[in-house]
Amino acid sequence: MLSEILFEELLEQRNFYLNTLKHLNFQLIMDPSKNELDDIEIMQTKTIDQLKKVEQEPASSLSKKTH
Numbered sequence: 893m894l895s896e897i898l899f900e901e902l903l904e905q906r907n908f909y910l911n912t913l914k915h916l917n918f919q920l921i922m923d924p925s926k927n928e929l930d931d932i933e934i935m936q937t938k939t940i941d942q943l944k945k946v947e948q949e950p951a952s953s954l955s956k957k958t959h
Contacts, residue, residue, distance in 0.1 A: 902949055909943040 916936050924932060 899950065902946055905946045906943065909939050909946065912939050913943070 913936065916932050916939065919928070919932055
C-alpha cells in the first residue's frame with residue numbers, strides 16, 4: 893500500500909515536470925528576450941535534471957527491495 897502511494901506521488905511529480913517543460917517550450921515560441929531565453933534554458937535544464945531523478949527513483953527502490 894505504501895509503495896503504491898509513493899509510486900503515485902512519483903507519477904504526479906513526473907507529470908508536473910513534464911507539464912513544466914511543455915510550458916517552457918511554449919514560452920520559447922513567444923519571442924522571448926535574451927534574458928528571458930537564458931532564464932527559460934536554465935529552467936529547462938533544472939527541470940530535466942529533476943525529471944531524471946524522479947524517473948530513477950522507482951528503479952532505485954526496486955533494486956533495494958531485491959537485495
